[in-house]
């Protein structure tokens with residue numbers, strides 16, 4: 001769509017960012033007959049890639065994600081202790097999937113376009129201003145100035161956007177840092193998780209089957225992610241688990257905790273930008289998609305009533321928080337608990353996990369992939385009782 005046509009067009013909602021959260025919000029609003037424009041800074045949705053693309057079967061079903069996006073089914077995973085002992089956790093059926101993340105982003109943008117939204121790639125937004133009756137969105141498109149009028153805007157820029165800060169949307173006070181590479185790997189059948197201080201405080205490493213002949217290896221940790229990732233890769237290469245690194249993804253921050261505000265006049269934040277992320281694993285795709293539905297519902301109601309000021313958008317706060325804020329809060333507590341464990345404690349947990357009785361308990365607790373803090377806390381309680389039998 002030419003820039004001049006955009007200037008003269010009248011949009012209901014401008015969506016800033018074409019990640020999963022932005023694209024899903026756009027699709028839901030367009031499906032309700034709203035005129036939606038997606039503005040994406042990068043030339044292509046989903047690139048540059050940073051993410052492993054693991055989502056639960058619940059997420060795949062709820063958002064009807066096509067099988068063609070699935071690279072690998074996960075029905076079991078291997079947990080490695082700091083000293084290198086391993087324990088397998090197995091479920092009777094697929095709990096999660098490794099998705100083609102670039103394909104996922106493209107698919108979600110395509111769905112939004114099919115529903116009637118328009119998408120502009122290479123459009124970087126640097127200002128959103130409330131004008132009283134709507135918003136003015138300003139930025140650049142291919143070196144030219146871009147200015148769009150809409151009745152509201154959705155900020156779906158991922159974590160750390162200065163724009164969100166300027167608009168008064170809540171900011172995470174704590175972050176993790178995630179880094180990942182694609183490496184040659186033959187015959188990798190399961191997801192593997194590596195625990196212990198070698199990945200930094202509360203950090204963990206992973207090895208995940210990717211396209212045939214390749215694996216994703218990465219770390220999520222508090223700080224120095226690049227250093228920990230290099231060491232993780234070196235250890236995996238030393239053990240002949242992976243071969244040469246063929247691609248290094250960019251490192252990205254992962255926000256922790258529950259944010260203060262997610263709405264302002266004419267503006268609403270969705271996805272990573274307002275911490276809709278699991279603090280335990282750093283997974284944010286599913287929560288971002290859930291947040292998107294809550295955002296679209298709220299915006300549709302506000303536009304119906306003809307006003308999108310912060311009071312009209314306020315119901316969004318309760319909607320998305322009702323879905324996930326308690327899980328994020330508990331997940332954060334669980335993370336802090338695990339971060340406080342020395343390697344000897346982690347090693348002891350692994351030893352207990354390898355006991356057949358506790359393996360059965362782990363399987364029977366049946367923690368759903370996305371709502372795991374409650375079951376995990378219960379499991380840790382059982383673990384503690386195993387570890388410290390009553391005197």
Ligand SMILES: Cc1cc2nc3c(=O)[nH]c(=O)nc-3n(C[C@H](O)[C@H](O)[C@H](O)COP(=O)(O)OP(=O)(O)OC[C@H]3O[C@@H](n4cnc5c(N)ncnc54)[C@H](O)[C@@H]3O)c2cc1C
Pocket residue numbers: 016017018019020021022039040041042045046050051052053054055123124125126156157158159161163177178179180218251252253254270271272273277282283284285286288
């Ligand atoms: C190493 C790593 C591995 C991960 N693995 C997983 C995983 O396996 N499963 C999972 O669920 N989550 C994972 N995550 C988290 C997941 O990637 C994020 O939670 C998810 O991408 C958030 O989606 P989003 O739509 O909010 O933001 P993003 O996906 O970050 O999309 C934001 C979009 O906004 C655009 N944008 C930014 N600023 C502007 C601007 N000013 N103007 C216009 N456009 C702009 C960006 O270019 C981008 O396309 C991982 C994260 C990391 C770091």
